[in-house]
Amino acid sequence: MFQFILRRLLIALPTLFILIAATFLLMHLAPGGPFTTEKPLPDEVMANLEAKYGLDEPLARQFGTYLFDLVTDFDFGPSFVFKDLSVRDIILQGFPVTLTYGFWAFIVAISVGIPLGVAAAVHQNSWLDYLAVGVSIGAQVLPNFVMAPILVLIFTLWLGWLPGGGWQGGQIEYVIMPVIALSTSFMASVARMTRSSMLEILHSNFIRTARAKGLNGTSVIWRHALKPAMLPVISFLGPVFVAMITGSMIIDYYFGTGGIGQFFTNAALSRDYGVMMGVTILVGTLTILFTTVVDILYAWIDPRIRY
Amino acid sequence: MFKGANLFLRSEKFLTFVSIPNRSLWRNARDRFFQNSAATGGLVALFLVVLFALFGPHIAAWNHEDIDWNLLGNVREQGAPSWQNGHYFGVDELGRDLFARTAQGTRISLMVGIVGAFIAVVVGTFYGACAGYVGGRVDGLMMRLVDILMSIPYMFVLILLLVMFGRSMLVLFIGIGLISWLDISRIARGQTLSIKKKEFVEAAAAMGVKPIIIILRHIFPNLMGVVIVYATLLVPSMIIYESFISFLGLGVQEPATSWGVLINDGASQMSYGTLWQLLFPLFFFVVTIFSFVFIGDGLRDALDPKDR
Numbered sequence: 001m002f003q004f005i006l007r008r009l010l011i012a013l014p015t016l017f018i019l020i021a022a023t024f025l026l027m028h029l030a031p032g033g034p035f036t037t038e039k040p041l042p043d044e045v046m047a048n049l050e051a052k053y054g055l056d057e058p059l060a061r062q063f064g065t066y067l068f069d070l071v072t073d074f075d076f077g078p079s080f081v082f083k084d085l086s087v088r089d090i091i092l093q094g095f096p097v098t099l100t101y102g103f104w105a106f107i108v109a110i111s112v113g114i115p116l117g118v119a120a121a122v123h124q125n126s127w128l129d130y131l132a133v134g135v136s137i138g139a140q141v142l143p144n145f146v147m148a149p150i151l152v153l154i155f156t157l158w159l160g161w162l163p164g165g166g167w168q169g170g171q172i173e174y175v176i177m178p179v180i181a182l183s184t185s186f187m188a189s190v191a192r193m194t195r196s197s198m199l200e201i202l203h204s205n206f207i208r209t210a211r212a213k214g215l216n217g218t219s220v221i222w223r224h225a226l227k228p229a230m231l232p233v234i235s236f237l238g239p240v241f242v243a244m245i246t247g248s249m250i251i252d253y254y255f256g257t258g259g260i261g262q263f264f265t266n267a268a269l270s271r272d273y274g275v276m277m278g279v280t281i282l283v284g285t286l287t288i289l290f291t292t293v294v295d296i297l298y299a300w301i302d303p304r305i306r307y
Numbered sequence: 308m309f310k311g312a313n314l315f316l317r318s319e320k321f322l323t324f325v326s327i328p329n330r331s332l333w334r335n336a337r338d339r340f341f342q343n344s345a346a347t348g349g350l351v352a353l354f355l356v357v358l359f360a361l362f363g364p365h366i367a368a369w370n371h372e373d374i375d376w377n378l379l380g381n382v383r384e385q386g387a388p389s390w391q392n393g394h395y396f397g398v399d400e401l402g403r404d405l406f407a408r409t410a411q412g413t414r415i416s417l418m419v420g421i422v423g424a425f426i427a428v429v430v431g432t433f434y435g436a437c438a439g440y441v442g443g444r445v446d447g448l449m450m451r452l453v454d455i456l457m458s459i460p461y462m463f464v465l466i467l468l469l470v471m472f473g474r475s476m477l478v479l480f481i482g483i484g485l486i487s488w489l490d491i492s493r494i495a496r497g498q499t500l501s502i503k504k505k506e507f508v509e510a511a512a513a514m515g516v517k518p519i520i521i522i523l524r525h526i527f528p529n530l531m532g533v534v535i536v537y538a539t540l541l542v543p544s545m546i547i548y549e550s551f552i553s554f555l556g557l558g559v560q561e562p563a564t565s566w567g568v569l570i571n572d573g574a575s576q577m578s579y580g581t582l583w584q585l586l587f588p589l590f591f592f593v594v595t596i597f598s599f600v601f602i603g604d605g606l607r608d609a610l611d612p613k614d615r
Contacts, residue, residue, distance in 0.1 A: 015455045023464075026471055141596040143547050145554040145567065149574035149585060157578060164578075240459075246462040246551075253555055256573070264463065265555050268470050280467060283460045291458045 005296055012292045019284045020070075024063050027273045076278030081270050087278035095282075097167055098248045098259035103177055105182035105244055113187040114233065117194025121229075122221055132191055139188030144247045149180040154301060165256040178251045186240050193236055198229040231302055238254050238291040245283050261300040337603050339609040346605020348599035356595050360417055363410025368393030370406035372562040383579050397583040405569075408519065409587050412564040416546050417595070419479065419565070423545035426484030427491055428538045432530055434488065435495025436522050440503050453489050461486040462548070466557055474560055483548055491537055495503065495530055502529050532610040539603035543596045566592045 041049070051137060057065075069075035076087035120132035142150070155177060156164035168174050202225055210220045252262035260279050267275035341347055369375065375398055388397040388405075396405035438449040465482045472478045502508060503526065511521050546566070552558035553567025561568075566588050573585030 011451070011454070015458060018455065019459055023467065026467060029471075082409075129357075136446065137597075137600065140600055142591045143551070144590070145551055146589065149570070149577065152574075153582075155576055242460055246460060249462070249555060250551065264466070265557070268466050268555075268557055271470060276467060276470065280460070282465045283463055284458075287460050288458045 001300065004299055008292055008295055012288050016305050019068065019288070020281050021063065023280050023284075024066060025059075027277050028062070029058060030152070055295050070281070075276050076281070077269075079272055080276045081267070081275070087274050090275055090280060091260060091282060094252075094258060094260040094263050098245070098255055098261065100121040101178040101182065101251065101257065101259070102244045102248060104175065104179045105186070105247075106240070108179055109183040109186040109190055109240065112183075113190030114194050114230075116187075118198055118221070118226065118229075119189040120191070120195045121198035124199065125240060129195075132195065136188035136191045136195075139184045143185050144181050144250045145254070147184050148177070148250060151177045151181055152254075165254070167255075167257045174257075178255050178257055181254075182247050182251055183243060186243065187224070190233060190236070190240070193233050194229065197232045198225065201225045201229045227301075231298070234294065234298055234301065238287075238294040241290045241294075242287050308437035313602065336609040340605050343599045343605040343608060346609075349601030349605065352594055353598035356413065356591060356598070357417065358475035359410060360413040363413065364407060367395075367404060367407035367410060369404030369407050371403065371411040371564070373403065375402045375404065377402075378521070383581055388583055396587045397462075397581070399569075399572055399584055400581070405584060406589060408559065408564050409569060409591060412566050412569050412588060412593055413477075413595075415559055415563060415565040416549060416567075416592075419476075419483065419549040420542040420546040422480055423483040423487060423548070424538050424541040426480070427541055427545075428534055428602075430484070431491030431520075432495045432534055435497075436526050436530065437497045438492070439496040439499030440518060440522050440526060442500075444498070450493075452497075453492055454484075457489050462551065465548075466552065466555075469557055476559070479549065479552070479558060483545055485540060487545060487548075491534065491541070494533060494537055498530050499526055499571040500532055502526055507563070522566070536603060536607045536610060539599060539606055543599040546592075546596065546599075 004213060066077060069077065076091065079085050079087050079090060082090070115134070116132045120129040123129055152164045155162045162173050162177055164177075166174055202221075207225055209219060210224050215224075247261075248259050249261035249265055251257060252259045253265050256262070260282070263275055264279045266272070267279070364371065375392075375394070377392075388395060394404050394406065396409055399405055399408065434449065434453075438446045465486060468482045469478055473561045508521060508525055511525055512518075516524075549558060549565060550567030550570065553565045554571045556568075556571070559568055569588035570585065570592065573581075573588060577585050
């Protein structure tokens, strides 16, 4: 087990390094920069600006400095557009917001999706099953950017129950719609996946044995079937996490919640390379971290898995 | 005469007079597919959407770029769908014909979906088949690369690429295609691993056929079933990627449009009561995604009957 964790980390670290290096290189090779404006700046001004941000040094040196600051100081360098904010400030400001609604969306997706999938599998071909399958197919065509306007249309414009945007320090009525919009399609995927893996398990030999021994239905389902049925679902949590963070771009854009997605989108529109680079690296790090943890968890739960 | 001979004669008669149609594997699959009403319905709906994308711009009374100056400024009162002024789906907030724009957007979204899935299928199948067939250390290395690429937050990188290299359709195609082949390469590799142990591959190898020819002639055709199913399910996710990016205003650029752009435009205007701007593009988006999902499920049941 220890060896497996070590090996997994040995893959994760170079991946992280490659991601950082690739992002950095891409940003610095790109034609045009944050200071490219409609009216070209005089050469001296350009030179001064580049000197201020250290852009005139050799690329390897810049990368070394960046990496060093990043690791030792959690410093992502300056934003090229917001003069008085560093990328770290922006991340520290936006990330708690993203984390809050992302966390709740994750919880909702799992705590609704898994019971729904289990119920559908246990009562296969009943009205409950059809309902669950119907809901999960329906939710497939409702990705977050479709869900968000529909929710606002219903709950803000027609019913007037919830505010249509903003964050206000995370008061409950501002959190509800982002969470629902973000979680719907993942809830559906989790339910679908739970249902099909549960069905497979319920038809397997050891469940038949358990039933033949005379165990009652609840005990068979909860003690014997659920655990192996959860395995594929756990391996799916990594991609769900990535998709949640990605979805935060839509949520922040549409609801104006002020998470990192909003900063990333704005940075993309204003070519603020510093912020784009910082957010990509942060998200990439978290993604790699999370996938590694899920992999280790998976191997821990299912001893058959060793790669 | 004893009984057996009689039976024999009868069965011979049967054989001569009633010819049983030849049932190939693909024919069976096709029959199974058309027995599935959701899949057939999806196919019909998709066919209609494609017709709309192909002929919509020609039927439209207006061009998708032109502004109807009569309506500009009072879109909310007079911009609703109407047969009289030729705006069958109404106009958007700038007074442009929504029928023409939806048709144009449908074209671009479908194109992104199909081309993106096509790139993914070609690259992914070839990569996976090579890795699986060659095996050993090369396989390990190639699949490790896929693992690494998979743990990168693709949407952020895609937006990065779009900002770097300019927001053009070409970059969008390449970017989406480059990221989407990963899943399919894993599936293709898994299938290849089991196919390459079959006798016909062994026979080909024994006769001295080159590995690349074996992959193309003997492995590829046997991967087709799985790959077709996956490709059908890949198209809607490509469409969703593109719409995601366009929704944020980072994808397709004006005057060209796509479902993501139209949904975003409609959503930003809906508080003024101009709901048609949201609902028409949304309708086409939802119908198309549904169709592809149903067709994909139907194909899976048809080509891989062991799951039923």
